Amino acid sequence: MILAATTNESLARMSDLLIYSSMAVYTLAFFAHIAEWVFGSRSKVGRTAAALTQQAAGAAAPAVTVQVTKAGGTAVLDKPQVVTRSAAGTRDVPDGPGAAGGTVKGDLYGRIAVSLTVLAFLVEASGVVARALSVQRAPWGNMYEFSTTFSTVAVGAYLGFLLAKKNVRWMGLPLVTTVLLDLGMATTWLKTPSDQLVPALDSYWLWIHVSTAIFCGAVFYIGAVGTLLYLFRDSYENKLATGGNPGAFARSVMERLPSAASLDKFSYRVNAAVFPLWTFTIIAGAIWAGDAWGRYWGWDAKEVWSFITWVGYAAYLHARATAGWKGRKAAYIALIAFACFLFNYYGVNIFVSSKHSYAGV
Amino acid sequence: MSKTDTTETERTGDEAAGAQLSTAPQEETALGGPTLGVVGWVRWFWRQLTSMRVALILLFMLSLGAVPGSLVPQTSADELKVAAFKAAHPTLTPLYEKLQFFDVYSSVWFSAIYILLFVSLIGCIVPRTWQFVGQLRSRPPGAPRRLTRLPAYTTWRTEAEPEQVREAALAVLKERRFRAHTAGDAVAAEKGYLREAGNLAFHVALIVMLVAFAWGQLFKSEGGKLIVEGDGFSNTLTQYDDFKSGSQFGTDELQPFSFTLNSFNGTYEKGGPQRGTPRTFEADVTYSEGGADKKAVIRVNEPLKVGDSKVYLIAHGYAPVVTVKDGRGKTVFHGAVPMLPIDNNITSTGAIKVMDGYRDKNGKKEQLGFTALFVPTFAGAGSGTMFSQFPALDFPVMALTGYHGDLRVNSGLPQNVYQLNTTKMKQFKIDKGTGVAQRMLPGETMTLPDGAGSITFEKEIKEWASFQISQQPGNGLALAGAIAAIAGLTGSLFIQRRRIWVRAVRGADGVTVVEMAGLGRSESAKLPEELGDLAVALTAQAPPTAVPEPADEPAEDPAPSGEADK
Numbered sequence: 043m044i045l046a047a048t049t050n051e052s053l054a055r056m057s058d059l060l061i062y063s064s065m066a067v068y069t070l071a072f073f074a075h076i077a078e079w080v081f082g083s084r085s086k087v088g089r090t091a092a093a094l095t096q097q098a099a100g101a102a103a104p105a106v107t108v109q110v111t112k113a114g115g116t117a118v119l120d121k122p123q124v125v126t127r128s129a130a131g132t133r134d135v136p137d138g139p140g141a142a143g144g145t146v147k148g149d150l151y152g153r154i155a156v157s158l159t160v161l162a163f164l165v166e167a168s169g170v171v172a173r174a175l176s177v178q179r180a181p182w183g184n185m186y187e188f189s190t191t192f193s194t195v196a197v198g199a200y201l202g203f204l205l206a207k208k209n210v211r212w213m214g215l216p217l218v219t220t221v222l223l224d225l226g227m228a229t230t231w232l233k234t235p236s237d238q239l240v241p242a243l244d245s246y247w248l249w250i251h252v253s254t255a256i257f258c259g260a261v262f263y264i265g266a267v268g269t270l271l272y273l274f275r276d277s278y279e280n281k282l283a284t285g286g287n288p289g290a291f292a293r294s295v296m297e298r299l300p301s302a303a304s305l306d307k308f309s310y311r312v313n314a315a316v317f318p319l320w321t322f323t324i325i326a327g328a329i330w331a332g333d334a335w336g337r338y339w340g341w342d343a344k345e346v347w348s349f350i351t352w353v354g355y356a357a358y359l360h361a362r363a364t365a366g367w368k369g370r371k372a373a374y375i376a377l378i379a380f381a382c383f384l385f386n387y388y389g390v391n392i393f394v395s396s397k398h399s400y401a402g403v
Numbered sequence: 404m405s406k407t408d409t410t411e412t413e414r415t416g417d418e419a420a421g422a423q424l425s426t427a428p429q430e431e432t433a434l435g436g437p438t439l440g441v442v443g444w445v446r447w448f449w450r451q452l453t454s455m456r457v458a459l460i461l462l463f464m465l466s467l468g469a470v471p472g473s474l475v476p477q478t479s480a481d482e483l484k485v486a487a488f489k490a491a492h493p494t495l496t497p498l499y500e501k502l503q504f505f506d507v508y509s510s511v512w513f514s515a516i517y518i519l520l521f522v523s524l525i526g527c528i529v530p531r532t533w534q535f536v537g538q539l540r541s542r543p544p545g546a547p548r549r550l551t552r553l554p555a556y557t558t559w560r561t562e563a564e565p566e567q568v569r570e571a572a573l574a575v576l577k578e579r580r581f582r583a584h585t586a587g588d589a590v591a592a593e594k595g596y597l598r599e600a601g602n603l604a605f606h607v608a609l610i611v612m613l614v615a616f617a618w619g620q621l622f623k624s625e626g627g628k629l630i631v632e633g634d635g636f637s638n639t640l641t642q643y644d645d646f647k648s649g650s651q652f653g654t655d656e657l658q659p660f661s662f663t664l665n666s667f668n669g670t671y672e673k674g675g676p677q678r679g680t681p682r683t684f685e686a687d688v689t690y691s692e693g694g695a696d697k698k699a700v701i702r703v704n705e706p707l708k709v710g711d712s713k714v715y716l717i718a719h720g721y722a723p724v725v726t727v728k729d730g731r732g733k734t735v736f737h738g739a740v741p742m743l744p745i746d747n748n749i750t751s752t753g754a755i756k757v758m759d760g761y762r763d764k765n766g767k768k769e770q771l772g773f774t775a776l777f778v779p780t781f782a783g784a785g786s787g788t789m790f791s792q793f794p795a796l797d798f799p800v801m802a803l804t805g806y807h808g809d810l811r812v813n814s815g816l817p818q819n820v821y822q823l824n825t826t827k828m829k830q831f832k833i834d835k836g837t838g839v840a841q842r843m844l845p846g847e848t849m850t851l852p853d854g855a856g857s858i859t860f861e862k863e864i865k866e867w868a869s870f871q872i873s874q875q876p877g878n879g880l881a882l883a884g885a886i887a888a889i890a891g892l893t894g895s896l897f898i899q900r901r902r903i904w905v906r907a908v909r910g911a912d913g914v915t916v917v918e919m920a921g922l923g924r925s926e927s928a929k930l931p932e933e934l935g936d937l938a939v940a941l942t943a944q945a946p947p948t949a950v951p952e953p954a955d956e957p958a959e960d961p962a963p964s965g966e967a968d969k
């Protein structure tokens with residue numbers, strides 16, 4: 043029985059050690075990413091402006107050629123080449139080459155950064171697992187545990203995207219930076235020694251509800267980073283399109299990011315994919331509340347902010363289907379929705395008294 | 404930035420091909436009011452209300468409106484907190500009361516927002532459903548003239564006859580469960596109708612959930628009952644300490660059952676930094692629905708379910724047993740007195756009230772009252788604190804202060820069982836302790852001065868548990884709605900609705916030109932991939948011929964319109 047278990051001190055100490063070690067490795071990854079950006083800046087990338095001027099000059103749609111290659115006479119056919127084209131009304135701008143800027147040295151540092159991130163992720167994940175073993179329960183009983191799991195999942199999701207060969211390496215630096223902030227906060231202000239749960243948290247719904255909540259938060263976070271960069275990149279492209287002349291630093295950074303359209307699509311996909319899971323999280327929470335408190339919905343502060351977050355993301359999805367709200371406005375809504383998620387996570391736990399506030403700060 | 408070279412006709416061609424790929428309402432571009440009198444205005448208003456833009460604004464207002472309820476205490480959640488807030492903010496209170504900030508979620512304005520939203524939702528779903536049914540019964544629209552303009556495009560030349568290619572394309576597409584038909588020189592196909600179905604199901608499910616919620620509110624009942632170990636409860640209105648019900652609830656709908664609390668067991672963390680944190684709470688009960696007695700354990704996350712009703716364990720505390728004797732040695736009170744915990748270590752306060760039967764040493768009828776402070780684990784004499792050090796019964800101590808006089812229980816005002824109204828009472832002077840209160844260990848007796856009698860703190864200390872008994876219909880419906888909502892949403896967000904066209908015409912040089920293009924509701928990386936796969940499948944029956952000289956084929960217009968339009 044979970045409750046009879048005694049806290050295993052040495053495992054707990056090992057977990058702490060692993061978390062601190064992961065922070066050290068993340069710091070190395072952070073510097074490697076900085077090096078990637080610094081060396082990448084030596085490259086000359088000005089493709090956005092070129093693409094925009096080409097469009098303004100009325101260049102024709104990409105020419106279509108029939109591409110059939112025959113290999114060694116035995117008529118092995120390649121796929122016919124598919125030409126893609128953005129919908130009318132969107133800018134056709136190529137994606138930037140990434141932080142490394144296509145330079146060999148930058149790319150080397152980038153690869154080092156990713157390898158270090160993988161290592162840090164493994165160390166951090168073991169730290170979370172050790173914590174779970176030390177308390178013999180799900181490691182989500184207080185904010186320290188939420189925070190460490192949260193950043194582990196966010197990095198895991200990012201590495202998952204990399205593994206799936208998605209173009210996300212541009213996210214490396216912002217992600218590693220914020221993961222360090224998150225862990226720094228967790229190990230200083232939110233640190234709670236490992237221990238067991240109060241009876242109200244001792245339920246299998248904890249596994250279901252809290253794990254999905256953390257997962258949703260971590261992936262929404264990745265979406266939010268994409269959205270934020272989209273806004274910057276979109277301003278940059280707008281400036282170029284209207285003949286503006288961005289500063290050298292902005293140019294160097296922005297040119298290496300994916301195009302605004304790609305960033306927007308990326309964050310939409312991420313947010314849209316998580317939204318049903320977030321819906322499920324709230325419903326699972328309601329079922330749990332029904333068992334634990336005798337009502338499945340009682341407008342408790344935590345419930346209210348989950349609901350606000352949910353409506354916020356629903357508004358975002360709607361905005362993307364509403365004329366006049368696509369693009370930047372929808373992006374602002376997505377950021378507001380994520381801010382609501384964050385407030386629910388930190389704000390409600392710390393400032394608002396709620397039935398959920400036993401999640402020890 | 405739209406393409407400057409897109410001519411008007413081409414754009415309309417694209418739009419026709421993409422039309423009805425979703426059932427989203429058309430945006431009203433002109434916001435000016437109508438000129439058609441009342442009916443016109445009503446229609447205009449209705450169209451506004453059911454537009455996406457207004458739905459979006461209402462969603463915004465709904466989330467904004469929910470905020471104050473999380474920051475201001477709510478009557479429905481905690482009346483005591485509301486009272487404390489009102490006392491602390493005398494200037495804000497009247498304003499908040501006017502704005503219904505203490506009852507946000509049942510306020511007029513919050514209800515107005517969500518009712519408007521749901522009216523908008525219904526006004527949106529009904530026409531969308533008809534439109535969708537219409538789309539299901541009609542065929543995918545024919546190919547636009549210029550397939551090169553679509554988001555994904557491919558082309559090749561083949562020796563196969565155009566009719567042959569079209570037939571093959573039809574077969575390939577149908578095999579992949581596209582709805583396909585041949586229209587003129589091209590095959591038109593569409594797939595992913597489940598997206599729209601899922602979206603409609605999701606929105607309908609939201610309405611189902613709202614109805615279930617409202618139903619539950621109207622017919623629910625909820626009451627609290629504090630029970631000391633050994634005592635019982637039967638589910639009738641008079642037995643409740645407090646009781647709330649929805650406006651449509653009839654008291655005869657209370658589920659007939661009864662239960663007895665055999666024992667309550669709490670265990671607490673013994674050491675470490677979280678010493679004292681509760682680990683288990685268990686209430687052992689025997690219950691009966693009219694038939695045989697059954698045993699059950701109620702825990703915090705595990706209510707007892709009896710028919711439609713659920714019995715939840717809400718709180719617990721201690722109920723020391725005391726015996727009060729009057730001046731002549733006659734027992735006038737004997738029983739367990741529940742004490743109200745005031746901190747996490749269950750330092751508790753309470754009142755012992757002896758209402759009748761007591762006579763003082765002169766035989767005069769009087770009432771007795773004691774205020775009690777009970778700690779399950781005493782810090783030790785001289786520690787300077789009377790607060791409990793641990794929640795379990797390790798070193799129980801009770802401090803009592805006695806009063807005699809009139810308890811004022813019949814003054815007409817409701818009385819708090821944990822507090823004594825001492826306005827009409829006189830305090831006993833006590834020789835031990837502080838002179839006012841006396842600290843007692845279990846088994847000890849305090850003698851009241853002037854032969855006024857005695858009070859004994861018995862060795863046996865009982866625990867009490869309080870329960871909430873709720874009955875709420877509509878939960879099953881709400882759950883069904885929730886599951887349907889998630890399923891619909893998943894379909895709506897993960898399924899891509901897309902159209903594919905395959906055109907095969909004989910080129911100027913007599914060789915067949917195959918063109919394939921795809922269009923999705925939203926741009927998706929999957930669409931070009933799928934188009935590529937389909938093209939590969941089709942090349943099996945329409946093998947490509949050699950690449951012609953570039954001069955033979957103008958890249959911009961591979962299908963000369965003269966032939967395409969025939």
Ligand code: HEM
Pocket residue numbers: 353355356359360363425426427428453454455458462520521523524525527528602606609895896
């Ligand atoms: C209770 C309030 C509502 C909520 C929570 C809600 C939620 C959602 C969500 C999450 C989506 C995303 C699905 C997707 O992108 O395909 C969606 C789509 C949609 N909603 Fe709502 N909705 C609500 C009310 C309405 C109303 C009142 C309308 C009518 C004006 C409406 C019309 C639509 C349409 C047309 C779509 C499809 C958009 C698309 O195809 O991308 N919804 N809704």
